[in-house]
Amino acid sequence: MTESYAPRTVTRTRTRAARVRRLPGGITLRYSARAVTVAAVLLLACLATALLGLFTGTYRIGGWQVLDALTGSGSGADRFIVVDQRLPRICAALLVGACLGLSGALFQSLARNPLASPDVIGFTTGSTSGALTVILAGGAGTGVGVGTGAVAGGLATAVVVYALTAPRGVSGNRLVLAGIAVGAMLAAFNSFLITRADLESAESAKAWTFGSLNAITWTQVVPLLVALPVLAAAALAAGRPLRMMEMGDDTAGALGVNVQRVRATSLLLGVALAAGATAVAGPIGFLALAAPQLARRVTRGPGITPGSAMLVGALILAVADATAQRVLAPFQIPVGLVTGALGGLYLLGLLWREKRNGG
Amino acid sequence: MSLSKDRDRAVAHISPARPPERGSGRLARRRLLVLTGCLVLVAGLVLVSLAVGSRTVPLETVWSVLLHDDGSPEALIVWRLRVPRTALAVVVGAALALAGTVMQAITRNPLAEPGLVGVNAGASLAVVIAVAAFQVTEVSGYIWFALVGAILAALLVHTLAAGSARSHQHTRLVLAGAALSASLGACTGILTMFNSTAFDSYRFWVVGSLQNRGIDVLVAVAPFVAAGTVIALLLGPALNALALGDETGRALGLRVSWVRAAGFCAVMLLCGAATAAAGPLAFVGLAVPHALRLLLGPDHRWLLAYALPAGAVLLLMSDIIGRIVAPPGELEVGIVTAFLGAPVLVWFIVRRRRTAL
Numbered sequence: 001m002t003e004s005y006a007p008r009t010v011t012r013t014r015t016r017a018a019r020v021r022r023l024p025g026g027i028t029l030r031y032s033a034r035a036v037t038v039a040a041v042l043l044l045a046c047l048a049t050a051l052l053g054l055f056t057g058t059y060r061i062g063g064w065q066v067l068d069a070l071t072g073s074g075s076g077a078d079r080f081i082v083v084d085q086r087l088p089r090i091c092a093a094l095l096v097g098a099c100l101g102l103s104g105a106l107f108q109s110l111a112r113n114p115l116a117s118p119d120v121i122g123f124t125t126g127s128t129s130g131a132l133t134v135i136l137a138g139g140a141g142t143g144v145g146v147g148t149g150a151v152a153g154g155l156a157t158a159v160v161v162y163a164l165t166a167p168r169g170v171s172g173n174r175l176v177l178a179g180i181a182v183g184a185m186l187a188a189f190n191s192f193l194i195t196r197a198d199l200e201s202a203e204s205a206k207a208w209t210f211g212s213l214n215a216i217t218w219t220q221v222v223p224l225l226v227a228l229p230v231l232a233a234a235a236l237a238a239g240r241p242l243r244m245m246e247m248g249d250d251t252a253g254a255l256g257v258n259v260q261r262v263r264a265t266s267l268l269l270g271v272a273l274a275a276g277a278t279a280v281a282g283p284i285g286f287l288a289l290a291a292p293q294l295a296r297r298v299t300r301g302p303g304i305t306p307g308s309a310m311l312v313g314a315l316i317l318a319v320a321d322a323t324a325q326r327v328l329a330p331f332q333i334p335v336g337l338v339t340g341a342l343g344g345l346y347l348l349g350l351l352w353r354e355k356r357n358g359g
Numbered sequence: 360m361s362l363s364k365d366r367d368r369a370v371a372h373i374s375p376a377r378p379p380e381r382g383s384g385r386l387a388r389r390r391l392l393v394l395t396g397c398l399v400l401v402a403g404l405v406l407v408s409l410a411v412g413s414r415t416v417p418l419e420t421v422w423s424v425l426l427h428d429d430g431s432p433e434a435l436i437v438w439r440l441r442v443p444r445t446a447l448a449v450v451v452g453a454a455l456a457l458a459g460t461v462m463q464a465i466t467r468n469p470l471a472e473p474g475l476v477g478v479n480a481g482a483s484l485a486v487v488i489a490v491a492a493f494q495v496t497e498v499s500g501y502i503w504f505a506l507v508g509a510i511l512a513a514l515l516v517h518t519l520a521a522g523s524a525r526s527h528q529h530t531r532l533v534l535a536g537a538a539l540s541a542s543l544g545a546c547t548g549i550l551t552m553f554n555s556t557a558f559d560s561y562r563f564w565v566v567g568s569l570q571n572r573g574i575d576v577l578v579a580v581a582p583f584v585a586a587g588t589v590i591a592l593l594l595g596p597a598l599n600a601l602a603l604g605d606e607t608g609r610a611l612g613l614r615v616s617w618v619r620a621a622g623f624c625a626v627m628l629l630c631g632a633a634t635a636a637a638g639p640l641a642f643v644g645l646a647v648p649h650a651l652r653l654l655l656g657p658d659h660r661w662l663l664a665y666a667l668p669a670g671a672v673l674l675l676m677s678d679i680i681g682r683i684v685a686p687p688g689e690l691e692v693g694i695v696t697a698f699l700g701a702p703v704l705v706w707f708i709v710r711r712r713r714t715a716l
Binding site: 113114116164165174176177178180181182184185187188189191192194195199202203206207210285286289290293333334336337338339340341343344345347348351352354355 | 468469470519520530531533534535537538539540541542543544545546548549551552555558559562563565566641642645646649690691693694695696697698700701702704705708709
């Protein structure tokens with residue numbers, strides 16, 4: 001969508017200025033100082049949250065014992081808590097958050113719409129349908145079966161939406177609209193399942209749809225740990241042509257971007273990232289929408305930046321998960337609810353500040 | 360008709376210096392004719408809706424008891440159950456479609472649905488609080504809670520989004536709406552996790568249904584819908600100018616912030632009232648404006664006028680189908696609207712090479 005930057009460019013030129021550094025071998029690096037600082041701060045914050053999660057918890061373990069457990073010595077119980085409980089959970093929070101932030105950034109660039117996220121092509125609704133069918137048919141509330149059902153449902157929906165729009169050439173708007181239409185049908189199907197189930201199954205199904213990192217194990221985390229660097233590298237490589245496409249398909253085409261190929265690639269990447277996140281944690285809503293917008297406001301960049309969106313996503317989910325574990329302990333709130341509350345409030349706060357500054 | 364031509368025509372309407380194009384009178388007549396057709400369709404569906412249900416009343420009987428309430432069981436069914444329900448379907452459907460058209464115009468975002476001003480999340484939270492804290496169990500008991508929740512949430516979104524910001528206003532509106540909806544949704548989620556009774560009532564309310572709503576519900580929401588409709592219909596020409604962009608709109612003499620505030624007010628009244636009466640029916644407000652834009656082009660005066668009967672048709676048809684498709688039970692209207700409307704929308708999208716967005 002079109003946005004006008006006219007009144008702001010005048011006042012904020014200094015913060016936007018990109019720096020250029022020539023590296024040996026003819027490579028030129030163009031970066032904005034603020035974006036680099038923000039990225040460093042975000043990384044540090046992620047690390048701090050991870051350490052907090054590793055060293056504290058309901059079960060008290062001293063700092064040295066935690067280090068012992070990490071290096072392989074220490075008592076069996078400590079090792080179990082630290083290496084098999086806390087560590088995978090922290091990794092999962094960071095990875096899933098990064099996946100969702102990046103996926104959201106890709107979709108928002110692609111659709112040129114701040115409301116876009118993997119939800120818009122029906123992915124999230126489709127994965128919920130898949131998981132609900134498994135939960136309500138099989139009666140299981142967690143486990144690999146639900147994750148598989150979710151990913152299968154999500155991918156099937158994405159394929160259907162793509163196939164509906166592809167024959168006449170995929171344009172951003174048509175894709176999004178078809179996604180919304182298909183997503184609405186699936187959402188209706190989901191409500192149908194939830195209203196027809198008995199109260200207990202409905203409650204466990206509902207709990208899954210919020211998204212949660214409870215009872216996470218390494219077997220769920222490792223695939224994501226392997227996949228994320230590959231997908232992220234591919235997404236960052238697609239970032240440059242995507243930013244040109246934000247100026248419109250025609251302009252980007254004139255600048256030498258292969259619009260159709262970039263669109264198909266980033267769509268595939270976005271869906272793959274969302275699928276990985278959903279398989280591990282269930283459909284965590286709002287993060288994919290909020291992270292790119294927050295990143296853009298924090299870096300004061302002119303457009304969506306995949307890298308910082310990824311970091312913001314990881315940080316929000318890690319903080320949200322730490323909160324979800326502690327705030328109403330021993331009761332564990334699904335992390336998706338905390339993400340909604342935290343991300344929502346933070347975004348509201350930023351909007352409020354922008355307004356006060358006359359932005 | 361070609362869409363670019365229509366866009367030119369929309370421009371022609373707001374710049375009085377340019378004479379209207381030839382043939383536009385014929386087009387207007389055709390649109391008027393189709394609009395009349397829509398109204399006739401609504402009337403027909405109203406009659407069917409009065410007749411069809413778990414106990415079907417023949418059309419002649421419906422007609423005779425409508426003219427003369429003879430106290431027979433059929434008269435009781437028609438007057439007590441079917442008339443309020445049918446009237447509510449018409450009012451809610453029309454209100455949501457109109458709200459959706461205004462919402463997509465003021466945010467200039469085709470993905471915006473009227474609930475995004477915060478009313479759905481606000482109403483949902485209010486209903487859950489009503490059940491959890493005040494032990495309200497009657498559907499008609501929710502309505503004032505839902506209405507107050509919807510309006511409070513919408514006012515909060517507006518405070519955050521509008522005001523001093525000159526640029527980005529339309530983006531800020533949808534972002535503020537989405538952010539507040541997420542926060543309130545999290546509160547609703549936490550409350551329903553702790554309170555099974557609240558969850559049980561909530562899961563049926565949130566689907567969106569017209570079942571068990573008496574005439575009192577209709578009377579309660581009608582003034583809000585009426586006020587919202589008047590505001591929305593008056594906004595037509597201003598929304599046309601706004602569609603050209605904030606700067607161009609301003610250059611054409613539009614007070615952009617005022618138009619947006621008035622539109623917001625209309626959406627809040629229409630969608631808030633509809634949601635309070637029937638629960639959140641997101642799809643109507645999202646899909647009907649799209650379908651109409653694809654059919655009619657971008658002139659908002661026509662879009663707004665058509666939205667009223669089109670929304671009513673979608674909701675009436677869905678409600679009728681929901682009553683007969685799964686005897687002896689019923690399918691909630693919120694479920695049927697999506698299954699009825701989505702294929703139509705997909706068909707429009709797939710058939711068109713270009714979409715007028």
